[in-house]
Amino acid sequence: MKETSIQEIQQLIENIKLQAETIDSNKNEFQPSVTENSFLSSITPAKDEIYSYSPEFEHRNDFLCYQDIDFVQWAYKGILLRKPDVIGKKNYLNQLRKGKSRQSLLASMMLSREGRQKAVPIDGMKWLLIRTRIFNKLSLPGRILQRLANYSDKLMQPKFDYALYKLHIMEWQQQKNFSRILLQQQINKSSNRELYEELKQSIQTSQDQLQTTQQQLQTTQAHLAEVRMQFNYQQRNQDLFLQQLINDNEQKMTGVQTSAQQQEREQHQQTLLEHRNDKLDAYYIAFEDACRGTREEIKNNLKIYLPLIEKVMDKISSTTENDIKNTIDVLDLGCGRGEWLQLLNEQHWQTAGIDNNKIMVQDCQNLGLNVHIADVHQYLKQQPSESVCVISSFHLIEHIPFAHLLSLFEESIRILKPGGLILFETPNPENILVGSHTFYHDPTHTNPLTPTAMQFLARYTGFTEIEIERLHPYPEEAKVPGDDILTQRVNGHLCGPQDYALIAGKPLKTASMS
Amino acid sequence: MKILVTANKVPFMTGGAEYHIRGLIAQLQKQGHQVESIRFPFRFQPESDIKQLMHYCQQLDFNAPNGIKIDKLISLQFPAYGVQHDNHSVWLMHQQRSAYELFKAEQAGQAEKEFRRQVIDYDNRVLSRVKNRFANSVTVAQRLQSNNQLSSVPLYHPPFAEQQFFHAESQNYIFCPSRLERLKRQDLLIEAARHLTTPVKILIAGDGGQKNYYQQLIEKYQLADSISLLGHISETEKLTFYANSLAVFFAPYDEDYGYITLESQLSAKPVITCNDSGGPLEFIEDQQNGYICEPDPLQIAALIDKLYNHPQTAREMGQYGLQSYKNKNISWENVIHQLV
Structure with missing residues (x-):
């Protein structure tokens, strides 16, 4: 239990x-796991596709397994060998729906003019054809007999499961679709395969190209190293030659008697020794080329000073007599590649520039600029008083030891005309990154100069109207996002102006007193 | 809208809560919102872990973390609802039950009492600063009102895969799906089986900590011919067991909400529950779409026999249950409309 x-x-x-x-x-x-529309539509049979299924029509029962509209369609196809026309189809369908048996309809169709022309042989129709011919001949009794025949036809028609047949068609259709999907898959597979091969091929090509490029690069680098070495040998050869000249000269110096000859020899010796410094010149010009930016960029940056220069020139020309001869509008100290002088010349001002880099001076002269090789300290001492309207220098004063810097300011105020001014641009150590890092990219820099110190120096040496113009902050996108006090401070110190300009004027009063 | 949903995560422990959380997220997304969830790892023991999590949550401000503005915050669980947001809705599943309705003062040690005090203090503070408060059910809303004097709007939501439930001709068994835990009180049903006078069967589905205990109980009472523990069953099997059952037994102790009541009604089956079962009482009308009795095996057995002897009544009660579920108009659309 x-x-x-x-x-x-x-x-x-x-x-x-x-x-x-x-x-x-x-x-x-x-x-279905795959529901993508395109895929579904590719496997759903088109509506009329059902009719492309074409069974054989040999016996009348081949037709009798269809009903109604399907029957009429197939009768057309099997007997008249064509698709039904609209009127004909409607006519036959009407007869069928009014009670005419399908057998009689087949007979009528075969006996029609078109049916007789086509004369398709159908088994099991012989008696039906005779019967119909007879009925057609007897007009009224024929119609009555026809009705009786319709009833008996319907009783006699073969047992046939239409639903099963539909199922059969559907199954056949599905199989067809299935094989089509399989085929599609195969095609996809093979086209994927092709795509894959193609991709593989193109990757291989790219890799090959990359390899070739790398090899070329290596060759170039090797070549470069070779050239550098050759250059080194030549340099050493020249150095040795120079040393030889110096030694020779020294020996000759001891031999000579007259003081004139002695002086000449000594000067020669000096030149030879100085020539050794040219190596540094070569380094510095390469450094500037690599770090300072293009000529156009620099000229663009310097344009901001033009209004200032114009103002000063106007001021001076309005206060002084027209003894314009032999004066310089703008004197640029450490003029480098001469971008600033070029810009000024375009404005038709009288300019002069000095630099101690022989190569740069040569370049400037080739550009037609009034530039000389000179040491700033000595050059200024030789200039007459009140002979220059503006003394400018960009990134020079941070190269000079302080004793010379003081002298630079003192000489400047002497040389300047009353109302003239100095314009000295230098790196701004208020930006921590400048003060601690970028300032030291240049090996010839001495030490950073603070705005406060320079303001004091200018005041001390007699300048007035002293201004500090802070320039070149980091771009906005380099800053730390945010607006609170801490962020502002961080941005100020790390991303603030990287340079500043000291602008200071020589007072007019001095002029009237002298 | 950018909506953040906070909840707990208890790894590899799936139950009503998990369905609830995922359902909410899916439905919010369906309505076109950008939804992300933050799940806090939750451990029932030790209590110091819970305290740490409380402390952590209440300091979090989700208005614009990392500069990304979040429009809306929806919190479902303790202690995740402690996080801060200006547009914060809490839809309370339940509170820390061990500190409230499951707290027994006479058995509690000093540590438990201190923990309870801290939880109540936490709830009072963090839940009162929330902009909108909703509760999973009337039961949960009432607890919040009586424990913390905070009001909330009860908001029902449909069970997972609501539209898949179906109804079939009843066979002679009572179905009881739930995790096998003490609070779900399957033992009431096992005890009741001893007093049955009809050959009705009892099928208990689910897994859990009390499995061995219940199995022993069945063997002890020699009930193997009338009760079977099915263990874990698939979703479809669950639907089918519901559909073919005579009635459903669901009588947990003070349940928060209880999907099982709703699932039974969706399958047009009457539910037998007890008068201390909490959530189910919001849906069962005694003698109309189920029975409410004392948590007493004798009474339960009598009701099961009654249903067995009157299958037509059982069928009608089931149909009325389906109707009463429909009358409540429980839908995710409504839930999202209210929450957002």
């Missing part, structure tokens, strides 16, 4: 689980 009860409950559980399993498996059947 107990055992059967336990079996009973197990059976119950099993039944429910089986039911669940059926639900699950049905779910799988009715939820």
Whole structure:
């Protein structure tokens, strides 16, 4: 008793689980995993495709397995060998729906003019054709007999399961679709394969190209190293030659008697020794080329000073007599590659520039600029008083030891005309990165100069109207985002102006006193 | 809208809460919102872990973390609802139950009492600063009102895969799906089986800590011919067991909400529950779409026999249950409309 009860409950559980399993498996059947529209449309048969299925029509029963409109369609196809025309189809369909048997309709169709022309042989029609001919001849009794015949035809028609037949068609259709999907898959597969091969090929090509480029690069680098070494040998050769000249000269110096000759020799010796410094010139010009930016960029940056220069020139020309001859409008100290002088010349001002880098001076002269090789300190001492309107220098004063810097300021105020001014641009150490890092990119820099110190120096040496113009902050996108006090401070110190210009004027009063 | 959903995560422990959280996120996304969830790892023990999490949560400000502005915050669970947001809605699943309705003062040690004090203090503070408060059910809303004097709007949501439930001709068994835990009180049903006078069967589905205990109980009472523990069953199996059952037994102790009541009604089955079961009482009308009795095996057995002997009544009660579920108009659309 107990055992059967336990079996009973197990059976119950099993039944429910089986039911669940059926639900699950049905779910799988009715939820296609691929639902993409394009895919579905490629496997759904077109509506008229059903009719492309073409059975053989040899016996009347081949027709009788169809009903109604399908029957008429197939009768047209099997007997008249064409698709039904609209009127004809409607006519036959009407007859059928009014009670005419399908057998009679087949006979009528075969006996029609078109049917006789086509003369398709259909088995099992012989008696039906005779019957119809007879009925057609007897007009009234024929119609009555025809009705009777319709009834008997319907009783006699072969048993046929239309639903099963539809199912058969559907199955056939599905198989066809299935094989089409398989085919499609195969095509996809092979086209994927092709794509894959193509991709592989192109990757291989790219890799090959990359390899070639790398090899070329290596060759170039090797070549470069070779050239550098050759250059080194030549340099050493020249150095040796120079040393030889110096030694020779020294020997000759001890031999000579007259002081004129002695002086000439000494000067020669000096030149030879100085020539050794040209190596530094070469380094510095290469450094500037690499770090300072293009000529156009620099000229653009410097344009901001033009209004200032114009103002000063106007001021001076309005206060002084027209002894314009032999004066310089703008004197640029450390003129480098001469961008600033070029810019000024374009404005038709009289300019002069000095630099101690022979190569740069040569370049400037080639550009037609009034530039000389000179040491700033000595050059200024030689200039007459009140002969220059503006003394400018960009990134020069941080190269000079302080004793010379003081002298630079003192000489400047002497040389300047009353109302003239100095314009000295230098790196701004208020920006921590400048003060601690970028300032030292240039090995010829001495030490950073603070705006406060330069303001004081200018005041001390007699300048008035002293201004500090802070320039070239980091771009906005380089700053830390945010607007609170801490962020502002961080941005100020790390991303603030990287340079500043000291602008200071020589007072007019001095002029009237002298 | 950018919406952040906060909840807990108890790894590899799936239950109603997990369905609830995922359901909410999915539905918010369905309505076109940008949704992300933050799940805090939650451990029931030791209590110091929970305290740490409370402390951590209450300091978090989600208005614009990392400069990204979040429009709305929805919190579901303790202590995640402690995080801060100007547009904060809490949809309370339940509070820390061990500090409230499951707290037993006479058995509690000093540590438990201190923990309870801290939890109540936390809830009072963090829940009162929330802009909108909703509760999972009336039961949860009432607890919040009586424990913390804070009001909230009860907001029902449909169970997972609501539309998949179906109804079939009943077979002679009572179905009882739930995790096998003490609070779910499957033992009431096992005890009741001893007093049955009809050959009705009892099928208990689910897994859990009390599995061995319940199995021993069945063996002890020699009930193997009328009760079976099904263990874990698949989602479809669950639906099918519901659909073919005579009735559903669901009588947990003070449940917060209880999907099982709703699932039974969706399957048009009457539910037998107890008068201290909490959430189910909001849905069961005694004698109409189920029965409410004392947590007493004798009474339960009598009701099961009654249903067995009157299958037509059982069917009608089930149909009325389905109707009463529909009348409540429980939908995610409504939930999202209210929450957002």
